[in-house]
Amino acid sequence: MIELRDLRAGYPGRPVLDGVTLSFLPGEVLAILGPNGCGKSTLLRAAAGLLPISGGEILLDGAPIGAYTPRQIAQRAAYLPQSRPVPSITARRMVLHGRFPYLSYPRRYGREDHEMVDQALGWVGARELADRPLPQLSGGQRQKIYLAMALAQDAAAILMDEPTTYLDVSCQLEVMALAHRLAVEGRAVVMVLHDLCLALQYAHRTALLQAGRLVLAGTPDELYQSRALERVMGVELGQIKTEGGPRYYYR
Amino acid sequence: MKRWRTSCTRPLKRPLGLVLCLGALTVLAGLASLALGAADIPPGEVLAALLGRGGAVQTQIVLYARLPRLCGCLLAGSALASAGVIIQGVLANPLAAPNVIGVNAGAGLAAALCCAAAPSSVLLTPIAAFAGALAGVLLVLFISERAGASRITLVLAGVALSSMFSAGIDAVLTFFPDALSGYTDFRIGGVKNLSMARLAPAFWIILLSLLAALSLSSRLDLLLLGRETAQSLGLPVGGTRMLLLSLAAALAGAAVSFAGLLGFVGLLTPHIMRRLIGEDSFPLLLCSALGGALLLTVCDLLARLLFAPFELPLGVVLSLAGGPFFLWLLLRQRGGRRT
Numbered sequence: 001m002i003e004l005r006d007l008r009a010g011y012p013g014r015p016v017l018d019g020v021t022l023s024f025l026p027g028e029v030l031a032i033l034g035p036n037g038c039g040k041s042t043l044l045r046a047a048a049g050l051l052p053i054s055g056g057e058i059l060l061d062g063a064p065i066g067a068y069t070p071r072q073i074a075q076r077a078a079y080l081p082q083s084r085p086v087p088s089i090t091a092r093r094m095v096l097h098g099r100f101p102y103l104s105y106p107r108r109y110g111r112e113d114h115e116m117v118d119q120a121l122g123w124v125g126a127r128e129l130a131d132r133p134l135p136q137l138s139g140g141q142r143q144k145i146y147l148a149m150a151l152a153q154d155a156a157a158i159l160m161d162e163p164t165t166y167l168d169v170s171c172q173l174e175v176m177a178l179a180h181r182l183a184v185e186g187r188a189v190v191m192v193l194h195d196l197c198l199a200l201q202y203a204h205r206t207a208l209l210q211a212g213r214l215v216l217a218g219t220p221d222e223l224y225q226s227r228a229l230e231r232v233m234g235v236e237l238g239q240i241k242t243e244g245g246p247r248y249y250y251r
Numbered sequence: 252m253k254r255w256r257t258s259c260t261r262p263l264k265r266p267l268g269l270v271l272c273l274g275a276l277t278v279l280a281g282l283a284s285l286a287l288g289a290a291d292i293p294p295g296e297v298l299a300a301l302l303g304r305g306g307a308v309q310t311q312i313v314l315y316a317r318l319p320r321l322c323g324c325l326l327a328g329s330a331l332a333s334a335g336v337i338i339q340g341v342l343a344n345p346l347a348a349p350n351v352i353g354v355n356a357g358a359g360l361a362a363a364l365c366c367a368a369a370p371s372s373v374l375l376t377p378i379a380a381f382a383g384a385l386a387g388v389l390l391v392l393f394i395s396e397r398a399g400a401s402r403i404t405l406v407l408a409g410v411a412l413s414s415m416f417s418a419g420i421d422a423v424l425t426f427f428p429d430a431l432s433g434y435t436d437f438r439i440g441g442v443k444n445l446s447m448a449r450l451a452p453a454f455w456i457i458l459l460s461l462l463a464a465l466s467l468s469s470r471l472d473l474l475l476l477g478r479e480t481a482q483s484l485g486l487p488v489g490g491t492r493m494l495l496l497s498l499a500a501a502l503a504g505a506a507v508s509f510a511g512l513l514g515f516v517g518l519l520t521p522h523i524m525r526r527l528i529g530e531d532s533f534p535l536l537l538c539s540a541l542g543g544a545l546l547l548t549v550c551d552l553l554a555r556l557l558f559a560p561f562e563l564p565l566g567v568v569l570s571l572a573g574g575p576f577f578l579w580l581l582l583r584q585r586g587g588r589r590t
Contacts, residue, residue, distance in 0.1 A: 045479070048483055050479060050482050050483060069485070070482070070485040070486070070487060071485035072485075073485065074483060074484050074485035075485075077483075078483065079479070079480075079483035080480075080483075081477065081479040081480060081483075084476060084477040084479070084480050085343065085475065085476065085477050087475040087476065087529075087530045088525065088529040088530045089472075089475075089529055089530050089531055090529075093472075093531060094476075097472065097473060097476060097484060098484070100469065100473060100484045100485060100486065101484055101485040103469065133529060153484070
């Protein structure tokens, strides 16, 4: 579990987060929402230990994150950035990189690592993509491979920065369904999302940021009822009750 | 940070076949290099000379003229091509090669200073060249960090650094005209007038650096995924980049210390190999080292045979082959591909 307590973080000469307190809990999808530049990605980077913090604290499984080595953090929290290079390697090789935090001398991947990779590829339904080069895959297929890499990393928390950006609607739904499954199986899944309707439909909990501060954290219904989204994001949402749960739409 | 488009549009092939093929071609080119030249020597006599059982003249030619030259090609080719793989990977820039970003020129300036200050020290030259190459690569790293690693900025900065280092070499030679005997050869790059004794320090530096780079290939693989992903997988990115660039500097510096400012091999070879086997760093380093050795050996053979008995400088042949490829690369290069 990851806990942010009164977190302040940012970049040299540009503080971004201002006293954010939030928990990433196992078994739930937490959607981080907010307008551009409000600190969503900064929050994720800081929580993954990739950004020095200027105040407050981050607790990883109850201990300050500074007490862990980078490898130990990587064994507990997987981070998938919004954009990244696409090297000309096979999908299997990409997923295998998720085992790097567990490599010991002489830094060669063993049978257990390869078994984990096969399991991860199977879990996301991408076994048939294993031997294809990444540049050949579609955006949605690549996102599956990155998710498989996070699974191979075997971390209890998976932090994803805008995983549905640039994907078509069916791929977005597939990625959200996979994220939901990951949470149901006991992982803490945190996603920065721009599609409010998708976020409210799939997340167990939401956190709304504005100008580096946490405006509200609660269930999608609590967020919807509070009308905070309309104040912060400037859009009006509607809700429809269905058998599968509430669905949201832009008015 | 942008990544370049690699051309792999079909499943990546296993690299073992390519390693064996390159190895076999290098052995053949090496034998041809020992046998052919101003005086052709039959293969049987080449082998006899290598075993110390040949005629006096053939033994002299093979052991003291052609063998050091062949070893120079093998060492410089493998070192510069591997340095190219490392630098391109670490800086995430396809145009970053030792000769493009000022690493070779930095090594050349330090080598010139060393030759001017201690003309009789053979051992010091590769060490000085390493220091110069390291200074060049660190300056480029500093600029890439400060300027946001823009591909064009990096190359332009490299061109500026190369010009400054080259001006430094000219200045040293103005005051110490004898510092680099055969300065023109040094500037163009070549493997003439080498001895096994002169190659020995460079051999050890190149061998150890190459082995170290191969052992760090899994870290180089992670750097290819981007800084944030590499960091999130537990890689200490800053230290790893420094370590790998130091190895690249050692490789390039050792090569420049005896072969001069050879261009293109560090740019050309990694690109060809990347197209053939993808970007897995271990096979890419191995194949590039073999490919660089093969390329220089073949170019040296052509340099000696094309207008025999006249001999073209190796750097000229390499540039005539590498220049068009480089231009093709520039014309073909399009926007980076990211998710």
